[in-house]
Amino acid sequence: MTQPNVCQNHFNEKALSLCHHCQGYFCSKCLNEGREFYFCSKPDCLKALQDETKAPSEENKPNPPMTMEDWVTVAIYYERASAEAGSERLREHGIESRIVDERTIPPGLPPDEEPEGNVELQVRAADTHSAMKVVGFNL
Numbered sequence: 142m143t144q145p146n147v148c149q150n151h152f153n154e155k156a157l158s159l160c161h162h163c164q165g166y167f168c169s170k171c172l173n174e175g176r177e178f179y180f181c182s183k184p185d186c187l188k189a190l191q192d193e194t195k196a197p198s199e200e201n202k203p204n205p206p207m208t209m210e211d212w213v214t215v216a217i218y219y220e221r222a223s224a225e226a227g228s229e230r231l232r233e234h235g236i237e238s239r240i241v242d243e244r245t246i247p248p249g250l251p252p253d254e255e256p257e258g259n260v261e262l263q264v265r266a267a268d269t270h271s272a273m274k275v276v277g278f279n280l
């Protein structure tokens with residue numbers, strides 16, 4: 142015995158289609174037509190409808206706000222060995238760090254610009270102050 146599909150909001154209405162987002166059955170009154178799919182009128186589903194109808198190239202996500210988990214540069218060295226020494230000193234103070242070689246990670250560097258041979262020592266944003274006391278900014 143097959144159950145007729147009825148609208149989740151209107152139990153007397155025959156369902157027209159599935160909401161592409163929540164996969165529920167809805168009637169024509171509850172559904173909004175997107176580019177390819179139908180979406181119901183729940184806030185989440187309307188948001189999905191907006192995402193579906195807008196051009197995919199327009200996906201401009203704003204940068205998330207900086208958190209205490211983000212990496213912050215606390216020292217810049219000319220040589221990797223110095224950075225490793227700095228990292229070692231931080232480790233002695235119980236501070237997690239990482240070494241970023243600018244020559245391999247050019248952040249937004251113009252293509253014709255030669256990258257500097259600097260090596261950055263980074264720590265978690267939460268550790269910035271204590272790390273600065275240990276290694277400081279030695280340019």
Ligand SMILES: [Zn+2]
Nearest residue numbers: 160163181186
């Ligand atoms: Zn839905």
Ligand SMILES: [Zn+2]
Nearest residue numbers: 148151168171
């Ligand atoms: Zn309905």
